[in-house]
Amino acid sequence: MTTAAGNTDWAAMRDRFPILERKTYLNSCAYGALSTDVIASFQAYVNDRLEKGTDWDYWVERNDAVREVVAGLLGATENEIAVTASASAGINSVASSLQFDQGRKKVVISDFEFPTNAQIWYAQERRGANVVRVPQRDGYIPVEHFEDAIDEDTLIVAVTQVCFRNGARLDIPAIVEIARKKGALVLVDGYQALGTLNFDVKTVQPDFVVGGMLKYLLGTAGIGFLYVREALIESLVPTVTGWFAQDGIMAMDSTRYTPSTTARRFEMGTPPVPNCYAAEAGLAILAEPGLPAIESRVAELTASIIEQAKSAGYSLSVPEDSARRGPMVTLQTQDEYKLVGELENAGVITSSRNGNLRISPHFYNNHDDVDALFSALRPLKHLLV
Numbered sequence: 486m487t488t489a490a491g492n493t494d495w496a497a498m499r500d501r502f503p504i505l506e507r508k509t510y511l512n513s514c515a516y517g518a519l520s521t522d523v524i525a526s527f528q529a530y531v532n533d534r535l536e537k538g539t540d541w542d543y544w545v546e547r548n549d550a551v552r553e554v555v556a557g558l559l560g561a562t563e564n565e566i567a568v569t570a571s572a573s574a575g576i577n578s579v580a581s582s583l584q585f586d587q588g589r590k591k592v593v594i595s596d597f598e599f600p601t602n603a604q605i606w607y608a609q610e611r612r613g614a615n616v617v618r619v620p621q622r623d624g625y626i627p628v629e630h631f632e633d634a635i636d637e638d639t640l641i642v643a644v645t646q647v648c649f650r651n652g653a654r655l656d657i658p659a660i661v662e663i664a665r666k667k668g669a670l671v672l673v674d675g676y677q678a679l680g681t682l683n684f685d686v687k688t689v690q691p692d693f694v695v696g697g698m699l700k701y702l703l704g705t706a707g708i709g710f711l712y713v714r715e716a717l718i719e720s721l722v723p724t725v726t727g728w729f730a731q732d733g734i735m736a737m738d739s740t741r742y743t744p745s746t747t748a749r750r751f752e753m754g755t756p757p758v759p760n761c762y763a764a765e766a767g768l769a770i771l772a773e774p775g776l777p778a779i780e781s782r783v784a785e786l787t788a789s790i791i792e793q794a795k796s797a798g799y800s801l802s803v804p805e806d807s808a809r810r811g812p813m814v815t816l817q818t819q820d821e822y823k824l825v826g827e828l829e830n831a832g833v834i835t836s837s838r839n840g841n842l843r844i845s846p847h848f849y850n851n852h853d854d855v856d857a858l859f860s861a862l863r864p865l866k867h868l869l870v
């Protein structure tokens with residue numbers, strides 16, 4: 486939605502998220518707010534089942550439609566995108582295609598990983614991998630720490646873009662450059678960032694990117710994606726697989742394994758079809774203002790949250806430098822659960838991890854939401870640090 490002057494009409498876009506009429510919703514790092522578009526897409530799924538009965542081709546098209554929009558979001562080609570049931574499914578599929586007993590065996594992760602992007606790699610230790618965890622220092626992981634860990638034995642560096650606990654953003658372009666020099670692959674878990682910032686795979690050049698549609702991509706749970714750099718695809722043969730990964734899905738050939746020549750080889754079984762409807766609708770909303778406009782708006786909101794937090798004397802957990810943070814601002818707490826509960830009683834929806842209050846706006850928030858948060862925090866000062 487744009488104004489006559491060509492600018493995004495943020496107020497009109499906000500109206501498509503009904504919860505914002507009732508709550509101060511600042512928890513997009515957990516779930517994105519549900520839009521009327523996504524509600525209609527679920528209804529469309531039900532209507533299609535009722536009216537068409539069966540329409541397999543249409544279902545496959547819905548999966549391909551998500552592939553197309555995700556490709557657009559990342560600056561990738563459709564051939565480089567697998568539509569998955571979760572970020573975990575994408576990481577597992579990649580891990581299954583790597584061999585840890587033929588030369589390089591080191592997997593570099595960090596202290597900032599969401600558990601799934603650590604647990605899956607630790608599971609590969611049973612297949613010969615050696616997982617090394619890069620430590621944080623004072624709530625951040627400087628690039629030098631990665632430089633120390635990545636060497637000629639490193640097969641893959643698998644790191645989060647933004648930490649789900651404190652909101653710190655890693656310097657992914659620098660990490661990719663270090664890994665490239667050492668001949669290591671890079672997988673980026675973009676779940677806590679994508680949808681709020683411009684991230685172009687052709688510029689940054691990671692080998693893999695995973696994410697999911699529940700948070701800033703405005704879709705639903707139960708659907709994610711995996712980007713695989715085109716030049717790598719045919720050299721990687723996943724052993725976690727299924728019929729949707731085959732070259733000819735409808736060939737129904739149960740005598741052999743013939744992986745697709747595209748990133749579809751990283752898919753598995755029947756697509757999460759209702760979630761494809763929802764993901765397509767959510768992603769289409771992001772395309773209206775476009776990521777550069779969304780990035781500026783989210784940056785403006787997070788800067789305002791930080792400014793108000795500092796003037797109220799609250800302690801940040803997220804780095805203050807805008808290059809080192811994403812869409813989430815975190816504050817240190819005395820009792821995270823009590824604080825989140827009290828805010829909820831005041832109509833302000835947030836969440837917490839590891840003692841940090843997580844405040845995570847999206848483009849649909851506005852400065853009134855930020856003011857409402859700080860009014861609600863004022864009587865709760867004793868629960869903050």
Ligand SMILES: Cc1ncc(COP(=O)(O)O)c(C=O)c1O
Pocket residue numbers: 570571572573574599601602645647649674675676677696697709
């Ligand atoms: C950074 C990050 N990665 C991965 C996940 C979860 O991925 P999935 O449940 O789709 O496997 C989350 C969810 O909160 C997350 O924040």
